Amino acid sequence: MSLPAVNDGFSRHSTTVTNVPDAPLPVRDGLNPTRLRMPDSGTWPTVLDYLVARFPHDETRLREKVAASEVVDERGQPITGSTPFAPHRFVYLYRDPPVEKRVPFEIEILHRDENLLVVDKPHFLASTPRGAYIAESALVRLRRDLDLPELTPAHRLDRLTAGVLIFTVRREVRRDYQSLFDQRRVTKEYEAVARYDPDLELPATVRSRIVKERGVLKAYEVDGPANSESRIELLEVHGDAARYRLLPHTGKTHQLRLHMSSLGIPIHGDNFYPDFYDVAADDYSTPLRLLARSVEFADPCSGVTRRFASVRGLDWPL
Numbered sequence: 001m002s003l004p005a006v007n008d009g010f011s012r013h014s015t016t017v018t019n020v021p022d023a024p025l026p027v028r029d030g031l032n033p034t035r036l037r038m039p040d041s042g043t044w045p046t047v048l049d050y051l052v053a054r055f056p057h058d059e060t061r062l063r064e065k066v067a068a069s070e071v072v073d074e075r076g077q078p079i080t081g082s083t084p085f086a087p088h089r090f091v092y093l094y095r096d097p098p099v100e101k102r103v104p105f106e107i108e109i110l111h112r113d114e115n116l117l118v119v120d121k122p123h124f125l126a127s128t129p130r131g132a133y134i135a136e137s138a139l140v141r142l143r144r145d146l147d148l149p150e151l152t153p154a155h156r157l158d159r160l161t162a163g164v165l166i167f168t169v170r171r172e173v174r175r176d177y178q179s180l181f182d183q184r185r186v187t188k189e190y191e192a193v194a195r196y197d198p199d200l201e202l203p204a205t206v207r208s209r210i211v212k213e214r215g216v217l218k219a220y221e222v223d224g225p226a227n228s229e230s231r232i233e234l235l236e237v238h239g240d241a242a243r244y245r246l247l248p249h250t251g252k253t254h255q256l257r258l259h260m261s262s263l264g265i266p267i268h269g270d271n272f273y274p275d276f277y278d279v280a281a282d283d284y285s286t287p288l289r290l291l292a293r294s295v296e297f298a299d300p301c302s303g304v305t306r307r308f309a310s311v312r313g314l315d316w317p318l
Contacts, residue, residue: 023035023092024072024073024074024075024076024092025072025076025092025093025094026149027143027149027150028094029097029135029140029144030135030139030140030141030142030143030144031094031095031097031129031134031135031140031143033092033093033094033095034092034093034094034095035090035091035092036051036090036091036092036093037088037089037090038050038085038086038087038088038089038090038091039087040087040088041087042085042087044085045084045085046081046082046083046084046085047071047079047083047084047085047086047089047091048062048063048066048079048080048081048083049085050085051071051091061096063081065093065094066078066079066080066081067081070093070094071091071092071093072091072092072093073089073090073091073092074089074090074091074092079091095134097134097135098132098134100132100133100134100135100136101136101281101282102136103122103124103125103133103136104284105122105123105124105125105284106122107119107120107121107122107125107138107141107142108120108311108312110164110308110309110310110311111308112169113169114169114170115168115169115170115173115177115301116154116166116167116168116169116177117142117146117148117151117166117167117168117169118164118165118166118167118295118308119138119142119164119165119167120162120163120164120165120310120311120312121138121157121161121162121163121164121165121292122162122312123160123161123162123284123287123288124159124160124284124287125137125138125141125159126138126159127139127153127156127157127158127159127165128153128156132281133159138165139151139152139153139167142167148169150168150169150170150171150174151167151168151169152167152168152171152174152178153165153166153167153168154166154167154168154174154177154178154180154181155178155181155186155251157292158254160269160287160288160290161288161290161291161292162287162290162291162292162310162312163190163291163292163293163310163312164292164293164294164295164308164309164310165292166295166308173300173301176300176301177300179300180297180300181251184249184250184251185297185298186295186296186297187294187295187296187297188247188248188251188292188294188295189245189246189247189292189293189294189295189296190245190246190247190248190256190290190291190292190293191235191243191244191245191246191290191291191293191314192243192244192246192256192260192267192268192289192290192291192314193241193242193243193244193267193268193289193314193315193316193317194241194242194244194260194265194266194267194268194289195240195241195242195264195265195266195268196237196238196239196240196241196242196265197263197264197265200263200264200265202232202233202234202244203231203232203233203234204231204232204263205229205230205231205232206229206230206231206232206259206262206263207226207228207229208221208226208228208258208259208262209221209222209223209224209225209226209227209228210222210227210228210252210253210254210255210258212252212253212254217272217276218254218272218273218276219252219253219254219255219258220258221258221262227250227252228248228250228252228255228258228259229248229249229250230246230247230248230249230250230255230256230259231246231247231249232244232245232246232247232259232260232263233245233246233247238316239316241268241316241317242265243314244260244265245293246259246260254272254273256290257270257272257273257288257290258273260273261273261274267288267289267290268286268288268289268317269286269287269288269289269317270288270290287315289314289315289317290314291310291312291313291314292310293309293310294307294308294309294310295307295308296308
C-alpha cells in the first residue's frame, strides 16, 4: 500500500516523542500502525470514501481492511463501510510493508537490562523505518526478534554509519533517555578513515552553520552563526590513509561527514560529500568508513556513569 510511512511519534529532527496519542492498535511484526488524520472539511459521505479518494490505487486493500475490522478510530472502534466522515478525527491501520531484500549484516547486542537495549549496528542498516527501508531497519528487526513491542530509539544513526545505537525498552523511561541526547548530556565518540594530509594541522575544531532542507538529500554549509561543532583528532596513519577520532559537540544531520569534507579529507566511501554519486541499494562493496565508537552518559534512572563501546572496526581502503 502507498500509505504514508509508519508513524512512531517522533519529529523528523528530534528523538523526543511528540504529543501523539497512543495508538489503539498494538505493534505488529515490529511495526507501529499508520495514523491518518481526517482533513478539516470535506464532502465524503464516509471515512472509507475519503480513504479511497486519497489512496485510489489502494482501494481494493482498503476495502479488505475495513471489511476485516483492521481500520479503527482513536478509541479502537472499527471503521465500517458506513462510518460517516468526521473532520479532524484519526484513523489507524496497518500498512502493508513493501517486499524488501534483507540487508545481509547482523546486529550485535552489547547490553540489555530492564530499561535499555544497546546494540552495535552494522553499516547499511537503517535505524528506524523510513523510505524504502521499513522491515529492514534495526528497530523493526529488534522488536520482532526480541519480542519488545515498546522498543524505541533514544537517538539515531544514519543508515550508512555503523556503531553504538541505544534503545529504550519500556515506555515509562523513554523520555528520560531521549532527553539526554536532545539536551547534549551525552559524550559521543566516532572514528573515521579518510585520506591522510600531512599539511593539515590536527587536532582541529570545526564550526559551521549547517542547513538540511526537507526533500533534499545533502545537507550544506552556509554563512551565518555556527550551529555545529566537531573536534577532529588524528589517531594513526596507514600509507595514504589515516584513522581519525571525531568528537561532535552538536548533532546536525551529516555533521561529521560535512566537517571532514570541509577539511579536505572526506570520509572514505562517502557518496554524498563533497560530491554526490549514485550507489545501488544492494551494493555493499564500499561502506562509509564512519563508526559510532562509544557513548557515555550519567544514567537518568540510577545516576551511574555508563559507557558503551562498539566492537567493530573500520577497514583500510584498498
